[in-house]
Amino acid sequence: MSIKNKQSVLTDFSDFPKFDQIKIENIEPALTELLAHSRARIEELAESSQQKTWENFIVPMDEIDNALERMWSPVSHLNAVRDSDELRDAYEACLPKLTEYGTQLSQDKRLYDGYLAIKESDDFVNLNLAQQKVINNALRDFKLAGVDLPEAQKPRFMEIQQSLSQKCNKFSQNVLDATHGWSLQITDESELSGLPDSAIGMARHMAKITDQEGWKFTLDAPLYIPFMTYADHQAYRRKMYEAFTTRASDEGPTKGRWDNSQLMVEILNLRQEKAKMLDFDNYAEYSVVSKMADSPDQIVEFLRDLTKKSKPFAIKELKELKTFANNEYAVEELEAWDLAYYSEKLRQNRYEFTQEEVRPYFPVEHVLKGMFDVVNRLFGITIEQTENAHLWHEDVRFFQVKEAGELIGHFYVDLFAREHKRGGAWMADCIGRMRTEAGLQRPVAFLTCNFSLPVGNKPSLLTHNEVTTLFHEFGHGLHHLLTRIDEPGVAGINGVAWDAVELPSQFLENWCWELDGLNLISSHYETGETLPVELLRKMKAARNFQSAMGMLRQLEFSLFDIFLHQRNKIDSPAQIQQILDQVRSEVSVIIPPPFNRFQHAFSHIFAGGYAAGYYSYKWAEVLSADAFSRFEEEGVFNADTGQSFREVILANGGSREPMELFVEFRGREPDIEALLRHSGLLEKAA
Numbered sequence: 022m023s024i025k026n027k028q029s030v031l032t033d034f035s036d037f038p039k040f041d042q043i044k045i046e047n048i049e050p051a052l053t054e055l056l057a058h059s060r061a062r063i064e065e066l067a068e069s070s071q072q073k074t075w076e077n078f079i080v081p082m083d084e085i086d087n088a089l090e091r092m093w094s095p096v097s098h099l100n101a102v103r104d105s106d107e108l109r110d111a112y113e114a115c116l117p118k119l120t121e122y123g124t125q126l127s128q129d130k131r132l133y134d135g136y137l138a139i140k141e142s143d144d145f146v147n148l149n150l151a152q153q154k155v156i157n158n159a160l161r162d163f164k165l166a167g168v169d170l171p172e173a174q175k176p177r178f179m180e181i182q183q184s185l186s187q188k189c190n191k192f193s194q195n196v197l198d199a200t201h202g203w204s205l206q207i208t209d210e211s212e213l214s215g216l217p218d219s220a221i222g223m224a225r226h227m228a229k230i231t232d233q234e235g236w237k238f239t240l241d242a243p244l245y246i247p248f249m250t251y252a253d254h255q256a257y258r259r260k261m262y263e264a265f266t267t268r269a270s271d272e273g274p275t276k277g278r279w280d281n282s283q284l285m286v287e288i289l290n291l292r293q294e295k296a297k298m299l300d301f302d303n304y305a306e307y308s309v310v311s312k313m314a315d316s317p318d319q320i321v322e323f324l325r326d327l328t329k330k331s332k333p334f335a336i337k338e339l340k341e342l343k344t345f346a347n348n349e350y351a352v353e354e355l356e357a358w359d360l361a362y363y364s365e366k367l368r369q370n371r372y373e374f375t376q377e378e379v380r381p382y383f384p385v386e387h388v389l390k391g392m393f394d395v396v397n398r399l400f401g402i403t404i405e406q407t408e409n410a411h412l413w414h415e416d417v418r419f420f421q422v423k424e425a426g427e428l429i430g431h432f433y434v435d436l437f438a439r440e441h442k443r444g445g446a447w448m449a450d451c452i453g454r455m456r457t458e459a460g461l462q463r464p465v466a467f468l469t470c471n472f473s474l475p476v477g478n479k480p481s482l483l484t485h486n487e488v489t490t491l492f493h494e495f496g497h498g499l500h501h502l503l504t505r506i507d508e509p510g511v512a513g514i515n516g517v518a519w520d521a522v523e524l525p526s527q528f529l530e531n532w533c534w535e536l537d538g539l540n541l542i543s544s545h546y547e548t549g550e551t552l553p554v555e556l557l558r559k560m561k562a563a564r565n566f567q568s569a570m571g572m573l574r575q576l577e578f579s580l581f582d583i584f585l586h587q588r589n590k591i592d593s594p595a596q597i598q599q600i601l602d603q604v605r606s607e608v609s610v611i612i613p614p615p616f617n618r619f620q621h622a623f624s625h626i627f628a629g630g631y632a633a634g635y636y637s638y639k640w641a642e643v644l645s646a647d648a649f650s651r652f653e654e655e656g657v658f659n660a661d662t663g664q665s666f667r668e669v670i671l672a673n674g675g676s677r678e679p680m681e682l683f684v685e686f687r688g689r690e691p692d693i694e695a696l697l698r699h700s701g702l703l704e705k706a707a
């Protein structure tokens with residue numbers, strides 16, 4: 022479908038998005054016209070007296086959804102990677118329109134009855150598994166969206182949906198503004214002591230591009246992490262820590278300026294009200310309906326079991342760190358802003374290597390090429406850069422994926438941190454796979470990271486942690502790109518239970534630790550030498566350094582998330598803090614200082630898709646570790662095993678239940694043993 026009008030660059034779906042031609046003033050008019058067109062078409066479908074079938078009802082509905090996704094996806098992406106006041110205004114003006122449209126559709130009893138009629142028809146058994154899953158998912162989602170609510174309650178449900186959309190977006194904007202709204206300027210070179218050349222070079226570059234003297238250290242990960250890890254200047258480490266952990270809060274150097282305190286309360290209470298309207302005890306109960314886990318209680322039990330297995334060893338790890346800092350550096354009291362610094366000193370002392378030492382072996386261009394070689398060996402696909410695209414920034418590149426010369430899909434890569442770009446790393450859909458009148462619509466993905474820029478004549482060099490981040494996001498991308506399902510509702514990552522969606526991403530990280538994989542992705546930027554075996558040995562020895570403490574940190578976040586969403590009502594930001602403090606008293610071995618406001622920037626649960634679902638990272642890690650154990654048994658580049666993973670896990674997308682797919686691939690249900698072994702906790706736990 023293409024709507025020809027003055028905003029046609031946004032509604033011409035015959036090609037890839039023309040990012041460089043999108044005019045902000047045309048976004049809202051284009052959306053308004055597209056929604057009007059969609060509503061008119063849906064009205065025809067809903068009122069049709071024809072018996073509803075897959076072809077005359079579901080296919081047109083998919084076409085309508087596809088047109089909206091293709092128009093809105095580029096706009097949503099630009100909002101994340103090229104933020105501006107004008108774009109924010111346009112984006113915020115569109116959110117209520119989208120929410121109203123989506124809620125109206127999902128509460129339209131005529132549409133629900135159309136899906137139900139197909140489900141109850143004699144022809145349902147003749148549909149393929151993916152088509153049946155689409156209909157079953159839709160019927161579930163209609164109910165979760167309030168289709169059965171009394172008409173008198175539907176306006177309030179709409180208000181809740183509208184408000185949540187706006188408040189979650191505002192939460193995210195506050196975090197972005199707070200992150201970019203503070204920096205540390207250093208003009209005395211002696212105060213850079215301990216910092217690696219890569220961080221100093223980037224800080225110098227940041228100062229230059231903002232016309233400042235000396236070195237500018239921001240709260241973006243490529244500068245914040247090395248500063249906290251290596252800077253000898255403790256007072257500055259405290260400043261950086263305080264600014265980072267109080268972003269968008271009532272504390273710290275930007276106190277109250279972009280404060281998310283009240284937004285958190287409002288978001289949580291709106292979610293609870295929504296869940297109550299649908300007869301759930303709480304939002305956690307509502308959330309779990311579409312996940313692998315059976316209940317919030319099962320999730321809590323899973324998380325507490327991991328806590329029980331991990332905490333004794335985390336206590337030991339912290340004691341070792343404190344003893345080391347005291348014996349070697351006469352540190353009497355280890356502060357929160359000292360932990361990363363002295364942990365790195367202990368790591369260097371114990372394993373004789375640093376993340377900075379491996380950086381020269383991972384120039385970003387070679388890592389990309391090597392990653393493509395890895396997936397070629399695993400899945401038989403080839404990846405090539407193509408110039409056939411309109412881009413939003415000069416650093417962005419566009420790639421095509423092929424198999425035996427046949428085009429499979431495309432993806433954009435946007436790797437470097439910059440102003441007006443959301444922090445973190447993510448994969449997002451641009452275009453989904455589906456059959457259209459014009460033929461097969463091939464999938465397109467966005468792959469976004471925030472790595473250090475090339476400085477001077479030196480290329481961008483990645484830490485090993487950044488390499489695994491890149492592999493993680495590309496794992497999501499492959500899930501989207503390598504689907505063989507033509508029904509868009511369950512193609513790729515669509516329709517995949519949220520607590521299984523991290524399986525392909527965490528799974529692909531494993532090749533960053535295997536010698537055969539590292540020989541492909543590493544190449545010293547000056548000598549071309551691959552990562553030395555001795556250095557890999559040190560890395561592997563250090564792989565599980567403080568792994569129990571890291572495990573507890575994720576379990577803390579996960580339990581905090583679940584407990585928040587099990588509360589019937591949140592009265593104040595102080596109550597949120599109390600819940601977090603209670604979780605920390607149970608789980609954590611490190612209690613942050615009172616000014617720490619981690620929750621105010623916890624975008625995953627307040628602005629992302631992880632509300633009552635943050636546990637998914639650990640849940641899926643069990644799946645990914647156990648899935649990789651088959652490769653450990655059969656060979657990390659065993660082509661047959663790779664094809665099995667592709668055909669069973671990646672190709673099927675959300676067309677079948679994730680446990681069913683896992684059992685088909687692994688031959689049994691998942692076992693937590695592989696995760697404990699990979700984390701170095703198996704023998705300890707036993």
